[in-house]
Amino acid sequence: xxxxxxxxxxxxxxxxxxxxxxxxxxxxxxxxxxxxxxxxxxxxxxxxxxxxxxxxxxxxxxxxxxxxxxxxxxxxxxxxxxxxxxxxxxxxxxxxxxxxxxxxxxxxxxxxxxxxxxxxxxxxxxxxxxxxxxxxxxxxxxxxxxxxxxxxxxxxxxxxxxxxxxxxxxxxxxxxxxxxxxxxxxxxxxxxxxxxxxxxxxxxxxxxxxxxxxxxxxxxxxxxxxxxxxxxxxxxxxxxxxxxxxxxxxxxxxxxxxxxxxxxxxxxxxxxxxxxxxxxxxxxxxxxxxxxxxxxxxxxxxxxxxxxxxxxxxxxxxxxxxxxxxxxxxxxxxxxxxxxxxxxxxxxxxxxxxxxxxxxxxxxxxxxxxxxxxxxxxxxxxxxxxxxxxxxxxxxxxxxxxx
Amino acid sequence: xxxxxxxxxxxxxxxxxxxxxxxxxxxxxxxxxxxxxxxxxxxxxxxxxxxxxxxxxxxxxxxxxxxxxxxxxxxxxxxxxxxxxxxxxxxxxxxxxxxxxxxxxxxxxxxxxxxxxxxxxxxxxxxxxxxxxxxxxxxxxxxxxxxxxxxxxxxxxxxxxxxxxxxxxxxxxxxxxxxxxxxxxxxxxxxxxxxxxxxxxxxxxxxxxxxxxxxxxxxxxxxxxxxxxxxxxxxxxxxxxxxxxxxxxxxxxxxxxxxxxxxxxxxxxxxxxxxxxxxxxxxxxxxxxxxxxxxxxxxxxxxxxxxxxxxxxxxxxxxxxxxxxxxxxxxxxxxxxxxxxxxxxxxxxxxxxxxxxxxxxxx
Numbered sequence: 001x002x003x004x005x006x007x008x009x010x011x012x013x014x015x016x017x018x019x020x021x022x023x024x025x026x027x028x029x030x031x032x033x034x035x036x037x038x039x040x041x042x043x044x045x046x047x048x049x050x051x052x053x054x055x056x057x058x059x060x061x062x063x064x065x066x067x068x069x070x071x072x073x074x075x076x077x078x079x080x081x082x083x084x085x086x087x088x089x090x091x092x093x094x095x096x097x098x099x100x101x102x103x104x105x106x107x108x109x110x111x112x113x114x115x116x117x118x119x120x121x122x123x124x125x126x127x128x129x130x131x132x133x134x135x136x137x138x139x140x141x142x143x144x145x146x147x148x149x150x151x152x153x154x155x156x157x158x159x160x161x162x163x164x165x166x167x168x169x170x171x172x173x174x175x176x177x178x179x180x181x182x183x184x185x186x187x188x189x190x191x192x193x194x195x196x197x198x199x200x201x202x203x204x205x206x207x208x209x210x211x212x213x214x215x216x217x218x219x220x221x222x223x224x225x226x227x228x229x230x231x232x233x234x235x236x237x238x239x240x241x242x243x244x245x246x247x248x249x250x251x252x253x254x255x256x257x258x259x260x261x262x263x264x265x266x267x268x269x270x271x272x273x274x275x276x277x278x279x280x281x282x283x284x285x286x287x288x289x290x291x292x293x294x295x296x297x298x299x300x301x302x303x304x305x306x307x308x309x310x311x312x313x314x315x316x317x318x319x320x321x322x323x324x325x326x327x328x329x330x331x332x333x334x335x336x337x338x339x340x341x342x343x344x345x346x347x348x349x350x351x352x353x354x355x356x357x358x359x360x361x362x363x364x365x366x367x368x369x370x371x372x373x374x375x376x377x378x379x380x381x382x383x384x385x386x387x388x389x390x391x392x393x394x395x396x397x398x399x400x401x402x403x
Numbered sequence: 404x405x406x407x408x409x410x411x412x413x414x415x416x417x418x419x420x421x422x423x424x425x426x427x428x429x430x431x432x433x434x435x436x437x438x439x440x441x442x443x444x445x446x447x448x449x450x451x452x453x454x455x456x457x458x459x460x461x462x463x464x465x466x467x468x469x470x471x472x473x474x475x476x477x478x479x480x481x482x483x484x485x486x487x488x489x490x491x492x493x494x495x496x497x498x499x500x501x502x503x504x505x506x507x508x509x510x511x512x513x514x515x516x517x518x519x520x521x522x523x524x525x526x527x528x529x530x531x532x533x534x535x536x537x538x539x540x541x542x543x544x545x546x547x548x549x550x551x552x553x554x555x556x557x558x559x560x561x562x563x564x565x566x567x568x569x570x571x572x573x574x575x576x577x578x579x580x581x582x583x584x585x586x587x588x589x590x591x592x593x594x595x596x597x598x599x600x601x602x603x604x605x606x607x608x609x610x611x612x613x614x615x616x617x618x619x620x621x622x623x624x625x626x627x628x629x630x631x632x633x634x635x636x637x638x639x640x641x642x643x644x645x646x647x648x649x650x651x652x653x654x655x656x657x658x659x660x661x662x663x664x665x666x667x668x669x670x671x672x673x674x675x676x677x678x679x680x681x682x683x684x685x686x687x688x689x690x691x692x693x694x695x696x697x698x699x700x701x702x703x704x705x706x707x708x709x710x711x712x713x714x715x716x717x718x719x720x721x722x723x724x725x726x727x728x729x730x731x732x733x734x735x736x737x738x739x740x741x742x743x744x745x746x747x748x749x750x751x752x753x754x755x756x757x758x759x760x761x762x763x764x765x766x
Contacts (some may be wrong), residue, residue: 068431091497103500110493145706209618213576224511226576245492317489319515326487361493365448365483365501375486 006040024311034345037338040384041352048377049081052369056080084369091362092355102243107358109239109246113316115354117142117308117328119253122335123260124179124304128193128367129341130264131297132277137182137197138305139329140204141175145210148174149313150320151217153230162234167314168252168307175306176299178204183298187291193298200327209322217320227320236315238269249311253347256304261343263300273297334382353378415583431552445706448481448503449698450494452510453622455484459678459693460646464530464736465509468698478706491516499524505705507532507698511579517542528710532694533579535714535764543710545697546764547717549579550586551751552690552724553642554758555744556669557590559688559726561602561638562740565665569637570605572615572629574645580616583644583671583690585609585760593747593756606637612761617645626651634659634666640687642669660685667732669695674727687735689727696722698738716764720752 006032059080062072090096092111098104103263121138149171158166182196211217212225219228236247263272275283276293284290312324335353338347360374449469452461466482473480481503483494491513498506500745503580504527508517510705511534518537521529528541535544557648560569571587573580584607591604606629607614615633626648630641634655641656643649652668659666670679670689679686697717704710729736750756 064429069430072431095500098500106500114489114493142462193543206618222578225575226512226515229515312489316492320510321487321488328489333450357490358493361490362481363496365481365494365497368481371484371486 034340035073036388037340037345037349037385040338040381043384044377044380045085047380048373049085050077051376052084053077053081054375055370080367080369084363084367084373087363087366087369088356088359090359090366092359106244107362110358111243111351111355112250113245113247113354114357115351116249116253116311116315117284117325118331118335118353119347119350120256120308120311121305121328121332122339122350123256123343124175124308125332126336126339126341126343126346127260127264127273127295127304128301129336130277131273131293132280133186133193133294133297133301135179135182135197135298135301136194136333137200137329138301138308138332139325139327140201141178141302141305142309142312142325142329143204143208144178145171145175145302145309146313146324147211147309147320148306149310150227150230150324153234153313154228154319155216157231158233158236160233163231164236164314167230167234168310171313172303172306172309175309176303179302179305180295180299180308183295186298187294193294195367205322208320212320212322225321229318230313234314236311245316247311247315250313252307252311254348257343257347260304264343269284269296270351305332308332321322331378334378337385337390338381417515423531443476443478443706445476445478445505446481446501446503447478447702447706448483448498448501448506450508450513451482451484451586452491452508452512453484453485453487454646456482458647460620460672461532461543461692462509464673464692464694465507465698468695469507469702471695471699472702472706476703476706478530478702488512492520495520496523499527504528505530505702505710507702511536511577523695528705530698530705532698534685540712541710543701543712545694545701545717546714547694547724548758548763549582549690549692549717549724550589550617550758550760550763551719552692552726553583553586553743554590554593554751555719555726555748556642556688556690557587557592558594559590559736559740559744559746560587560642560669561591561594561600562598562666562737562743563687563735564639566603566637566639567601568603568637569640569642570633570636571642572606572617572626572633573642574617574620576614576616580644581607581612581614582760582762583642584614585762586758587642589758589760597743605633605636617648618648619650623648623651623654627655630655631659634664639664639666640669641666642671642690644671653679653685656685657682667735670727676727676730684731686730687732688729691725691727693717693723693725709738714764718752719748 059073059076062076066073091107093108095104095107121142125135125138149167152170153167178200182200184195185191185196186193217227236242236249239246239248239250272288273293275288276290308328317324327330331353335349336346339349356374356378360371363369364371447469449466454462456462456466471482472478483498485491485494495506495516506529510529510532513531514534514536517529517531521539521542525541530543530545531537532545535546537544569591571584573584588604588607588609591602594600595602615629626643626645633641641652643652656666656668667685667687669687672692673690674689675686676683689712697715701715719725747756751758
């Protein structure tokens with residue numbers, strides 16, 4: 001599944017195959033080894049544990065007499081960190097205190113529920129990465145997708161099945177348009193996609209905030225900025241019954257992963273996108289339209305993020321608020337980075353981040369550990385994923401300076 | 404260059420370690436065992452909205468109420484901060500699963516989720532602050548008729564204004580905000596009727612329900628600009644109903660006073676004299692919404708086994724809303740004006756003066 005194993009079918013022979021990346025290539029950050037990702041997660045968790053330990057009240061008390069009885073401090077540190085992570089495990093994977101099997105497995109389904117939008121938006125970011133574009137705009141694409149999905153969901157009356165389909169199409173289209181605008185402007189004017197996507201995030205957020213002040217987007221008899229709930233026919237059915245929040249949106253996420261994997265590794269379009277990402281000049285020489293590539297990849301990236309917005313509306317939240325996208329659009333960048341921009345890598349990174357989010361809730365309520373610790377661990381992961389290439393870059397620079 | 408930097412780092416590190424070593428020289432306590440007896444096995448829990456428990460506003464006051472109940476009743480507590488709206492349901496569900504007897508949801512944004520989780524956990528009790536849309540056996544709404552206290556603040560502001568103009572603005576155009584502004588505007592109007600004065604209110608028109616809003620509770624730089632504009636238009640008392648963003652008003656008022664103007668502000672929700680870091684000398688009063696008291700009451704009742712689902716409405720009569728002391732501005736408020744305000748408070752309690760607002764909770 002790496003960039004070097006591209007299928008060379010007869011009609012693609014004319015295009016240069018994406019070459020093996022050299023060690024200095026900054027894109028190694030995106031396409032590095034799985035081992036690096038796993039190590040990054042482990043080290044981040046260890047550092048996070050240390051942070052939990054030193055911020056713990058009992059540890060600080062015990063540290064006051066560290067030299068009189070050092071064991072107290074160390075055991076308090078161990079207790080603080082381990083209890084926090086055990087609580088996180090209980091909240092993310094398996095809760096042994098549950099009375100029924102359903103209760104015990106509830107955390108796992110919660111993880112998958114939270115992972116759904118992360119996987120979908122992460123795939124969008126990963127796809128753009130592979131074509132050499134930094135899509136920072138997943139947040140806005142999710143919001144616009146969610147807005148359209150919600151509007152079709154509460155304002156339209158359609159029969160069962162058709163309504164949900166309309167909601168999904170609307171959400172995907174909303175995201176695709178919001179992403180496509182970026183691709184189009186970049187292709188036409190050469191404006192940088194990072195600036196465009198960041199700015200469009202603000203436009204999307206304020207657009208939603210403004211829409212929610214209009215009576216048509218508010219509940220009857222209320223001026224609170226929250227839309228009416230979508231109709232029952234517009235909701236994703238629950239995957240495992242009403243006891244769990246897990247919904248068919250997760251199946252959509254799995255299908256999307258399969259589709260993106262096929263697109264990237266087995267289709268002509270995917271091959272062209274990767275060629276554009278690997279070396280735009282060579283791709284152009286080989287007759288691939290780079291500008292068309294930008295538009296196509298941003299449309300697809302937006303579509304995937306729009307599906308993430310749809311999963312929020314039709315799956316879990318059911319009403320539009322300006323906070324419906326949480327920080328999923330930004331977490332998606334991390335997810336794609338940790339997943340090394342590969343479809344299944346992104347899928348599992350999404351589930352890991354879903355586990356952090358779901359587990360963080362339980363960690364906070366069970367042990368009183370500040371939920372911001374989860375954010376610190378997530379940020380450390382990004383740091384460690386990005387660190388090795390940075391380190392190489394820095395040592396090379398200092399060697400050059402010494403020479 | 405590199406070696407020098409390394410040496411600096413080394414020195415810093417050494418200093419840090421020394422600090423730790425010195426800090427760790429205390430004597431070990433006796434192992435007399437932890438005898439902190441839990442007086443009650445009742446568990447009270449709280450879930451914030453995305454403002455968090457350090458918002459100097461309703462999340463914080465509600466949390467303080469729960470902590471007060473922990474201290475006074477010896478109950479166990481647990482708290483969960485929501486980083487975003489998508490965490491409301493996992494947080495509330497997690498509380499119910501952990502065996503919280505009563506869970507307090509803070510804010511109308513949690514209404515849908517509270518309703519759903521309460522229906523799924525009929526044996527658990529819930530209370531929700533600032534929302535009374537839920538009708539369920541196990542949910543107690545806690546709401547406030549803040550218009551009554553803001554009415555007094557409006558009267559007071561009009562009475563102390565020298566320019567004949569007072570102002571208010573909101574964070575967002577939502578009922579829990581506009582209820583302050585309605586009361587404030589009516590208080591000014593009442594002052595005009597009583598004293599044949601013509602004090603104007605800037606930033607809010609109660610009849611058309613239009614006014615100045617930030618569209619944010621965090622954007623303090625916008626709050627500062629808005630306040631500077633209001634002061635520029637002649638207002639000399641400002642009531643910002645804008646959560647954390649209201650800090651911008653404190654800055655603007657402080658600057659205006661430094662440049663020779665005489666401007667004061669009225670703080671919403673909590674007594675600003677206790678929560679503000681700077682600028683408290685310009686605080687005329689605060690419109691209090693005693694969330695910590697009412698949350699403590701509700702939790703205490705539930706811990707005593709007296710939970711009920713009738714809604715609690717904070718009023719001047721039951722002390723759920725009120726006006727803070729004048730603190731440093733005591734001299735600016737004439738004895739006569741203070742007497743009028745106290746009389747007005749009694750009149751509202753007795754029903755001689757009615758405060759009306761479409762944004763106030765209906766009983």
